[in-house]
Amino acid sequence: MIALDPLLEGGIGLAEVLIVVLKTVVAFGLLLGSVILMIWFERKILGDLQNRIGPNKAGPWGMLQTLADGMKLILKEDNIPDKADRRVFILAPFLSAVPAFVTFAVIPIAGAFDGDDDGVVSLFGHDTYLQLADPPIGVLLILAMSSIAIYGVMLAGWSSGSKYPLLGSVRGAAQMVSYEAALGLATVAVVMLAGSLSTHEIVATQAGNGYDLFGAIPIPRWNVIATGLVPFVIFFIAGTAELNRPPFDLVEAEQELVGGFHTEYSSFRFALFYLAEFMNTITMSAIMVVLFFGGPAGPTFDVLPGWLWGLIWFSVKLIVFLFVQVWIRATLPRFRYDQLMNLGWKALIPLALGWVLLLGAINIGRDADWNMAAVVGVSFVALVVGYMGLAGAVAIAQRREESRSEEVIG
Amino acid sequence: MGYLDGFKVTFRKLFEERLTKDYVKDKGGKRAKPTRLHGRHVLNRYEDGMEKCIGCELCAGVCPARCIYVRGADNPPEDPVSPGERYGYIYEINYLRCIHCDLCVEACPTEAITETKLFEFSFSNRQDAIYTKAELMVDDEGKPKQLPWEDWTDADEIVPHTSAWVRATSPSGAAAYEGRVAWSGELGFGVRPPEVGQSRPESEVDTHEADVILSHPGEPGGHPVDTPIEELGRVGEPPAPDEGGEQRDGGEEAHH
Numbered sequence: 001m002i003a004l005d006p007l008l009e010g011g012i013g014l015a016e017v018l019i020v021v022l023k024t025v026v027a028f029g030l031l032l033g034s035v036i037l038m039i040w041f042e043r044k045i046l047g048d049l050q051n052r053i054g055p056n057k058a059g060p061w062g063m064l065q066t067l068a069d070g071m072k073l074i075l076k077e078d079n080i081p082d083k084a085d086r087r088v089f090i091l092a093p094f095l096s097a098v099p100a101f102v103t104f105a106v107i108p109i110a111g112a113f114d115g116d117d118d119g120v121v122s123l124f125g126h127d128t129y130l131q132l133a134d135p136p137i138g139v140l141l142i143l144a145m146s147s148i149a150i151y152g153v154m155l156a157g158w159s160s161g162s163k164y165p166l167l168g169s170v171r172g173a174a175q176m177v178s179y180e181a182a183l184g185l186a187t188v189a190v191v192m193l194a195g196s197l198s199t200h201e202i203v204a205t206q207a208g209n210g211y212d213l214f215g216a217i218p219i220p221r222w223n224v225i226a227t228g229l230v231p232f233v234i235f236f237i238a239g240t241a242e243l244n245r246p247p248f249d250l251v252e253a254e255q256e257l258v259g260g261f262h263t264e265y266s267s268f269r270f271a272l273f274y275l276a277e278f279m280n281t282i283t284m285s286a287i288m289v290v291l292f293f294g295g296p297a298g299p300t301f302d303v304l305p306g307w308l309w310g311l312i313w314f315s316v317k318l319i320v321f322l323f324v325q326v327w328i329r330a331t332l333p334r335f336r337y338d339q340l341m342n343l344g345w346k347a348l349i350p351l352a353l354g355w356v357l358l359l360g361a362i363n364i365g366r367d368a369d370w371n372m373a374a375v376v377g378v379s380f381v382a383l384v385v386g387y388m389g390l391a392g393a394v395a396i397a398q399r400r401e402e403s404r405s406e407e408v409i410g
Numbered sequence: 411m412g413y414l415d416g417f418k419v420t421f422r423k424l425f426e427e428r429l430t431k432d433y434v435k436d437k438g439g440k441r442a443k444p445t446r447l448h449g450r451h452v453l454n455r456y457e458d459g460m461e462k463c464i465g466c467e468l469c470a471g472v473c474p475a476r477c478i479y480v481r482g483a484d485n486p487p488e489d490p491v492s493p494g495e496r497y498g499y500i501y502e503i504n505y506l507r508c509i510h511c512d513l514c515v516e517a518c519p520t521e522a523i524t525e526t527k528l529f530e531f532s533f534s535n536r537q538d539a540i541y542t543k544a545e546l547m548v549d550d551e552g553k554p555k556q557l558p559w560e561d562w563t564d565a566d567e568i569v570p571h572t573s574a575w576v577r578a579t580s581p582s583g584a585a586a587y588e589g590r591v592a593w594s595g596e597l598g599f600g601v602r603p604p605e606v607g608q609s610r611p612e613s614e615v616d617t618h619e620a621d622v623i624l625s626h627p628g629e630p631g632g633h634p635v636d637t638p639i640e641e642l643g644r645v646g647e648p649p650a651p652d653e654g655g656e657q658r659d660g661g662e663e664a665h666h
Contacts, residue, residue, distance in 0.1 A: 049420040053430050331416045 005200075006120060007128035019126060024105075027132045031104045031279060038278050039066040042326050049330035070271060078267035083161030092159060093265065093272035096152025099145040100279035105132035106141055106199050107286045109314050112306025113207035113297035121307045129200055130296075130307055138199040139191055142287055143184055146242055149280065150176040153244070153251060156273070157261035168260030171337065172244065172251040178344035179241040185352035186235035189227045189359050190291045203295035224292040230355045232292045234348050239284045241344070244277070245325065247332035250340060285321035286314075293317050350390055354383045440564040443527040443571065448510035450528050451503055452554045452572050453546045454521060455597040461491050461547070462522035462594070463498035469514035469523055477507035478514060498522070501543035506536065521593050524573035526554055530561035548572065552598020573602065 007016055040055065040063050047054025055062030080089055110130040111121055120127050135141060150172060157169020194202040206221050219225065224232045241248040252260035262273045289295055295317075296310030304312075335343070358379045365375035434440065454462045465482020483499035491497040514523050533539055538559060549555055553569055556562050562569065573596065595601040 048424050051423045051426055051428060053428055327417065327420060331420045 005129050005134045007126055015124065015126060019124065019128065020132075023128075023132050027104060027109075028101065030109070031101060031282065034282055035275060035278050036066045037063070038282055038322060039069075039274075041322065042278070042281075042329075045323060045326045046330050049327060073271040073274075074268050076267045078269065079264075081161055081264050084264065085159040085161065088155050088159035089264075090269070092152050092156035093269045093276070094152075095155060096149055096276040097272045097279065099149040099152075100276050100283055103142050103145045103283045104279075104286065106135065106138040107131060107283065107290055108134075108200050108203050108295050108310075109286075110296050110307045110311035112300045112310055113204060113294075130310065131200065134198055134200045137197050139187055139197045139202070139291075142199075143180075143187065146183070146280075146284075147176070147180060149276070152273075152276065153261045156265065160261075160264040162264050164257045164259075164263045165261045168251045168253070168257045168263070171253075172261060175241055175244070175248065175250060175340060175344075178341060179238040179348070182234050182344060182348035182352045183238040183242060185349070185356055186231040186238065187291065188356050189231035189352075190223050192356070192359055192363060193223060193226055199290055199295075203290055203297050206294040207297040220294055220297075222292060222294045227292075227359065228355070230351065232288070234352045234355075235288060235292070237343075238348060239288060240325070240328065241340070243280050243284050245281060246329040247334050248340065249334060250337060253334065281322070281325055282318070285318055285325060288321055289314065289317040346390070346394060350387065354386060358383060435561075435563060437563050440568065443568060447525075447527050447529070448512050449526040450505065450531055450541070450554075451514070451523055451525050451546055452548050453498070453501060453523055453543065454573065455548055455552065456493065457595040457597055457600060459550070459597060460493050461497055462520045463501065464492055464494040464520055464522070465496045465498040466519065468517040468519065472513045472517040474511060474513065475507045475509045477504040477509075478502070479504075494520075498543065501546060503541045503546065504539055505531070505533070505541060506539040521573065526573075527568045527571045528554065528560065528562070531557065531559060533559045548597060550597075552596055570599070572596070572599075 007019060043065065044054040044062065046052075055065035058064040058068045080086060108129060108131040121130055122128075153172040154169045157165040157167075157172065160166070190202060191197055194205045196202060196205075202223075206223055206226075208221055244251045250260075252262070254260075257263070262270055265273060294313075296314040298309060298313035300306045300309040358376075361375055361379040362372070364370075365372055431441075456462060463480075465480060467480045467482065470476075470478040470480045479500065479502040480498055481500040482496045485491055485495060485497050510525065512525055515521075515525060538557075541557075545555060545557060547555070552572070554572060556565075591601055591604055593601070
């Protein structure tokens with residue numbers, strides 16, 4: 001089985017290939033178009049949040065600012081430093097940009113999920129999902145791609161033959177290693193609940209209303225509630241760190257490292273990094289929408305075709321996330337390097353691990369018909385004991401470190 | 411909420427009024443210029459049309475950016491260019507170097523060189539950056555000459571202000587001369603009125619008096635532009651208390 005998409009069941013002919021090509025072009029154009037809008041949106045909202053005006057000259061409300069910037073960058077001199085490792089230097093921006101596109105391929109962006117359709121639409125007489133590909137290992141692909149994207153940063157810094165980019169890329173590598181684990185563990189919680197790694201399946205399990213609050217107010221069956229909020233918060237923080245966005249932008253850190261890994265880049269190569277950064281912001285927000293907020297799932301009404309409602313819900317959720325990303329950027333100052341490491345290793349990873357264990361215990365308890373209160377209680381006690389053990393170990397290590405440094409100094 | 415309070419701060423900014431004003435190119439969009447704005451220079455002429463410049467090169471000597479090039483020549487006896495012995499034969503200012511510090515204006519013994527309020531002259535050619543004597547000299551009406559790349563919207567309001575610095579402080583730097591006319595007339599404008607005094611009055615107690623004296627014509631909290639000379643610097647009726655704060659701000663700024 002190469003994919004779960006109903007399009008590819010029963011043989012692949014010319015029509016299927018053409019439909020996939022069409023979907024590729026549409027997905028590519030959609031992502032590129034939304035990146036252009038995202039850059040404008042970010043700069044405009046950032047301006048609003050900082051009591052500035054933001055771009056307002058190019059086009060209505062400055063919407064064409066990105067195009068103007070792109071034109072400028074393309075027309076600039078493409079400079080490769082003498083000390084650079086030429087081949088790697090040229091490769092790096094593509095390593096950064098391509099994974100962002102590939103990740104977007106597994107995001108379901110439309111389709112009606114609340115009826116019997118299950119997100120399937122008919123395209124030229126062929127049933128298919130409104131996502132470019134639905135591999136059975138969708139979530140793994142996302143994690144893999146976000147790991148590959150860091151190679152762009154690392155190789156760019158290393159191949160520049162300059163110290164600031166190198167410092168930036170070393171930071172990038174350390175940050176990635178620290179936060180990848182928390183990101184993966186937060187995803188495990190979702191995968192455990194959905195019972196599938198396919199993004200389409202994850203959305204489908206979140207469709208419809210799961211619970212009724214006070215018997216009247218319907219609450220969607222989103223994973224953010226089902227997994228108990230904590231995995232989402234961890235995923236959000238780790239995802240922001242993975243994107244190298246503020247407050248985790250130590251990789252670029254203008255005030256310390258000039259521009260970090262892309263200091264030596266100019267012209268179109270720089271534009272690719274810039275594009276990749278915003279593309280990753282969009283895809284990471286889309287992933288969060290899919291994993292925790294039901295993706296395109298939502299109520300449909302007869303006014304418009306069902307698949308379009310999926311697109312509308314998806315877009316609304318996405319825009320809310322993008323706004324929050326910008327809001328965070330406008331509000332929080334950059335983490336110090338040791339703070340970054342502390343947050344990653346001492347807070348997020350233990351918490352994510354503990355939460356996965358808790359969810360696992362609840363799942364097993366439900367399957368085995370154990371007393372749920374006892375399961376949750378025992379699990380919590382185990383978590384608290386584990387956390388206290390960790391905190392104690394950290395404190396002891398710290399005290400030892402301090403006394404050692406005192407010996408050295410005194 | 412500790413850490414999260416910052417989010418409230420930034421979110422509130424979304425709905426606050428923006429303080430930034432748009433840069434308006436159309437007529438009537440320009441804001442009033444401060445009295446001492448340093449724009450591009452002009453070379454002035456006396457009311458009878460003679461040039462004020464005597465080619466002494468003091469401006470070139472004092473220029474920290476070394477952007478002025480002057481060469482003097484003897485006045486032809488039958489058709490003198492300036493009232494003195496010599497005149498400015500060549501006068502060039504390189505605006506790629508000029509920092510608009512106005513030291514040339516201070517150094518000039520005859521108020522020949524002054525700065526206008528014209529600041530929009532973005533040239534796209536190095537040759538255009540060098541303003542020659544013919545370009546700097548005021549025309550027969552005493553107004554600066556407009557060069558093709560200069561932006562002159564709201565010209566009626568801005569262009570007549572061809573000099574200010576010479577009248578800003580007391581002549582010779584002596585406070586006793588404050589407010590006295592110690593400069594020659596300009597072609598097209600005659601003898602300009604003195605600017606309001608600079609020094610703080612003796613009575614520090616009466617801040618209102620200080621405000622009025624320190625305020626500048628045409629600026630917020632200052633005299634209206636068309637105030638007669640006799641009225642300048644005189645203390646009028648105290649304004650309503652709620653307007654007082656605004657005036658003091660303007661005054662403080664002018665003092666420093």
